[in-house]
Amino acid sequence: MDDARVLPTTLLDLLSNAIVLRQTAPYIPVSSITALSATCRSFRDIVNSQSDVWRYLDLTKIAQIDTSPIDVGGVTWRAERMDESLTEDDFYAGPLRGIFSNLHQRRILKYVQTLILDGLSVPADLVREIVAEDRYSVRTLSIREAKHLNQSKLQQVLRYAIRPTRAEGTPKLKALYFFGPKDAARYMIGQQQRLEGSQALGYARV
Known part of the structure; x- marks a missing residue:
């Protein structure tokens, strides 16, 4: 396990964090939020279910x-x-x-x-x-x-x-x-x- 690589943090990881999402969402244009939700199911779930968005x-x-x-x-x-x-x-x-x-x-x-x-x-x-x-x-x-x-x-x-x-x-x-x-x-x-x-x-x- 010592040789296991630590994968870099992804955008999905960041937005899945409630604190990061709350502080970041106000700076993301609505058009970008909509486009993000169309990329994959995971992002769509965040956009449609998280109130902080x-x-x-x-x-x-x-x-x-x-x-x-x-x-x-x-x-x-x-x-x-x-x-x-x-x-x-x-x-x-x-x-x-x-x-x-x-x-x-x-x-x-x-x-x-x-x-x-x-x-x-x-x-x-x-x-x-x-x-x-x-x-x-x-x-x-x-x-x-x-x-x-x-x-x-x-x-x-x-x-x-x-x-x-x-x-x-x-x-x-x-x-x-x-x-x-x-x-x-x-x-x-x-x-x-x-x-x-x-x-x-x-x-x-x-």
Whole structure:
């Protein structure tokens, strides 16, 4: 056995370690995580079953849509509508709702605790869903420079979420980033994510 060689540590070995995975996952783009899960069953099992992979979800690079006006003379808007009951908010929330629906079907959405939607189309009704619906577990939400977000409606959503008669333990949301440039929000939330990881390891900020 003295001649036995010690095999080098593989990427699978590293990501199978919960501590390494928790600290590494926030820096891996969603597209790379998806590509990694497609390489083999072992990686797919990690991606689909480990909550730490999805605790921090940044959709700013993969949920872009054309944000030009959709009602220039009414022509473009009517051409885009698939259903007469579809509202403008529904139209703009469509791409993100599609992503969230897919994650929910894969039983992944419940793992997301930090969600970054900076610069994307995020109507107030979509914020309401994230804050109020049981399928979401988002604790930190960043919507800096979000498009098609009616601030008055957002205020109504937040007031309702913290109403005195709300259910115990709600809302799950503890932090909302709205003001300032979107790049600053990503940095600040990244700092918070690293702090959460340190606390999980038994460290605390002094």
